[in-house]
Amino acid sequence: MLETHDLTVRFGGHTAVDAVSCRFHTGELTAIVGPNGAGKTTFFNLVSGQVFPTSGRVTLSGADISRLSPAARTRRGIGRGFQQTNLFPGLTVTENVRLAVQARQRKGGRLLRLAQSDKQMGRETDALLSDVRLERMGRRLAAELSHGEQRMLEVALLMALQPSVYMFDEPTAGMSAEEAPLVLGLIDALRRDASKSILLVEHKLDVIRSLADRIVVLHNGKLVAQGAPDEVMGLKIVQDAYMGQDLVNV
Numbered sequence: 706m707l708e709t710h711d712l713t714v715r716f717g718g719h720t721a722v723d724a725v726s727c728r729f730h731t732g733e734l735t736a737i738v739g740p741n742g743a744g745k746t747t748f749f750n751l752v753s754g755q756v757f758p759t760s761g762r763v764t765l766s767g768a769d770i771s772r773l774s775p776a777a778r779t780r781r782g783i784g785r786g787f788q789q790t791n792l793f794p795g796l797t798v799t800e801n802v803r804l805a806v807q808a809r810q811r812k813g814g815r816l817l818r819l820a821q822s823d824k825q826m827g828r829e830t831d832a833l834l835s836d837v838r839l840e841r842m843g844r845r846l847a848a849e850l851s852h853g854e855q856r857m858l859e860v861a862l863l864m865a866l867q868p869s870v871y872m873f874d875e876p877t878a879g880m881s882a883e884e885a886p887l888v889l890g891l892i893d894a895l896r897r898d899a900s901k902s903i904l905l906v907e908h909k910l911d912v913i914r915s916l917a918d919r920i921v922v923l924h925n926g927k928l929v930a931q932g933a934p935d936e937v938m939g940l941k942i943v944q945d946a947y948m949g950q951d952l953v954n955v
């Protein structure tokens with residue numbers, strides 16, 4: 706289980722995340738919501754290691770990971786999606802996925818050649834490509850894919866690492882109307898895996914409503930509410946934050 710304990714970070718005089726204590730259980734998708742500037746991205750950065758806390762802790766299965774690098778946290782099972790820097794644009798789609806499969810297996814060394822020689826790795830790569838509907842794009846360079854296809858490839862790379870915690874930051878941003886349901890379907894499938902915990906930062910209410918088992922509300926860096934979607938959606942602070950979106954009837 707992932708937990709934060711009084712997690713706090715200050716930038717100069719500004720407290721971006723303020724004493725947030727929260728548990729993220731396996732088998733649950735938790736949506737982190739709040740108005741612009743509430744601290745959602747900073748909270749994600751604290752969990753995945755891009756930012757270190759001023760005080761407080763992040764623990765995974767009881768172990769303090771607050772001072773580990775992002776790479777070390779990835780090895781422990783924290784998988785954060787949608788950082789396009791994860792892609793190798795000059796390699797093919799298949800090569801990208803194979804490298805991720807291999808990275809998990811930590812064989813090291815001449816990664817690509819080893820990966821290509823391994824039938825089992827090939828099968829796993831094919832399965833992942835099929836999961837993200839890129840099976841016909843395997844020979845294309847990652848750089849040649851559309852924005853939405855690149856994001857699907859990033860999901861495949863993330864899945865290849867088999868994290869215990871998946872973190873998605875606005876996963877459908879910039880996707881076409883045809884592409885968005887694909888990535889949401891994938892997240893929904895991951896959500897059904899009882900051994901995984903999923904954290905989702907999302908502004909779109911329809912996405913939150915269709916995927917979230919639990920909602921955590923941040924406001925001015927503080928955790929101001931948490932609970933089941935039906936309870937939390939009715940709170941005034943959430944109504945105010947999402948003014949203009951149809952909260953009552955969703």
Ligand SMILES: Nc1ncnc2c1ncn2[C@@H]1O[C@H](COP(=O)(O)OP(=O)(O)OP(=O)(O)O)[C@@H](O)[C@H]1O
Nearest residue numbers: 716719720721739740741742743744745746747748
């Ligand atoms: N590196 C930084 N240095 C200084 N201030 C920062 C830094 N990172 C974030 N902040 C500030 O912390 C606050 C929280 O920002 P954050 O991006 O986490 O909010 P958010 O909820 O993700 O907002 P949005 O929904 O607009 O993405 C903001 O006031 C922001 O300006």
